[in-house]
Amino acid sequence: MRDDIPRRSASVLDLIGRTPLVEVTRFDVGLCRLFLKLESANPSGSIKDRPARAMIEAAEASGRLKEGGTVVEATAGNTGVGLALVAARKGYRTVLVVPDKMSREKILHARALGAEVVLTRSDVGKGHPDYYQDLAEAIAAKTPGAIYVNQFANPANPGAHEATTGPEILDQLQGDVDAVVVGVGSGGTLTGVGRYMRCASPKTEMVLADPAGSVLAPYVETGAMGQAGSWAVEGIGEDFVPPNCDLSLVKKAYSIADPESFATARELLRLEGVLAGSSSGTLLAAALRYCREQTRPKRVVTFVCDSGAKYLSKVFNDAFLAQEGWLGRKATGTVRDVVVNRFDEGAEIFVRPTETVASAFARMRAADISQLPVIEDGRVVGIVDESDLLDALAAGADAKRVFGQPVGEVMTRELETVSADAPVEELLPLFARNLVPLVMEGGAFLGLATRIDLINYYRVRDR
DSSP states (O other), rough: SSSOOOOOSSSSGGSSSSSEEEEEEEEEOTTTTEEEEEEGSTTTSBTTTTHHHEHHHEHHHSSSSTTOOEEEEEOOOOHHHHHHHHHHHHOOEEEEETTTSSSHHHHHHHHTOOOEEEESSSSOOOSSSSHHHHHHHHHTTEEEEEEEETTTTTTTHHIIIIIHHHHHHHHTTTTTOOOEEEEOOSSHHHHHHHHHHHHHTTOOEEEEEEBBBBBBHHHHHHHOOOOOOOOOSOOOOOSSSOTTOOOGEEEEEEOOOHHHHHHHHHHHHHHOOBOHHHHHHHHHHHHHHHHHOOOOOEEEEEEEEEGGGGGGTTOOOOOOHHHHTTTTTOOBBBBGGGOOOGGTTTTTOOOOOSSSSHHHHHHHHHTTEEEEEOOOOOOTEHHHHHHHHHHHHHHHHHHHHHHHHHHTTTTTTOOOOTTTTEEEEGGHHHHTTTTOOOEEEEEEEEEEEEEEHHHHHHHHOOO
């Protein structure tokens, strides 16, 4: 073993913090300069690594968490992933209670680190037994040797940001920071950075970026606690004021709607090459509004809270945006609105008749869909669905031979079409006959209409 190789860190936990700062140069920031602190550079890819380590080490120091113990937490994902990372490195079991609206990538990341993930409802509030915080607390209470971390009231959470995040920002900008734009999930970043700046840089304003539907920004602006709505952005926004959240530190607050948050995150990648998540889109959108409102130059900092790699199936997935009605398509009230993946936009997944059944199955499984149009020379010649494949296999044929067959030998050739301009209700009798209609625009194939697409159409229409 060579002795001249520099030993930079004793463990991955020593890589938490000291994240880089980069200036935004391709957005309109008015008279200001805007900087992004890339918390996505932390080991698990998010700012939550900082409090995760601090909260576990505080529990160890107090004697609450002992060898062989279990770490239980209610989380929107990133705190849980950070806790799973730290706990795995230190040899603890981790149980995470996660609302069911969280991205698949974060859940898989936590499980890959060895965490046990309990999915619960995202449509109930505090006090309900299925509310993620109440459920996590109940699990911890009945698990021997377990602690409920409770990031929402744990003083080590803001303490981590007061000790590390705030000082790093001020040092990286040579002590000259006019504003820091933050979001609130647990309140740790706002309170920790805000407390530090209050003492070390009194001129620095704390600005809140909040998803529309959260109660926090309206509360800052009006002093009244309103009724919470719903939002798709993950990790920030609340239906209550967490104990760790000191809103008296906030000088200005912005409510950002989901479509703007998602679009801003996508623009950040396109213009600056920074891959960031949905909450970062909210923060950047609010920071841009703040910058453009200023009448004198200011130096403003906000965060890339986590990596956009955690949201490839949502923020950077056109099909997800289409399902939410955020692709800018004009609503017509016709069958056209039901089609999510459009062939003319290159979004419809299809197979050719000469390709193998194995190829068709692989595409269906990868895209989590039940049927594929079979297209030859730009024309639909059939449909292959799960029942076609299952019928071929159940007929007693060797599976290897079935999967090696051309799709053209197993596909359904009897096709049902419906005009894109037809009323949506015309789909119902087709679905009652277990058909998957081809939606046609004149003589051109627009895409498939499925039951789940129609259900989603009604959800978005009446939202």
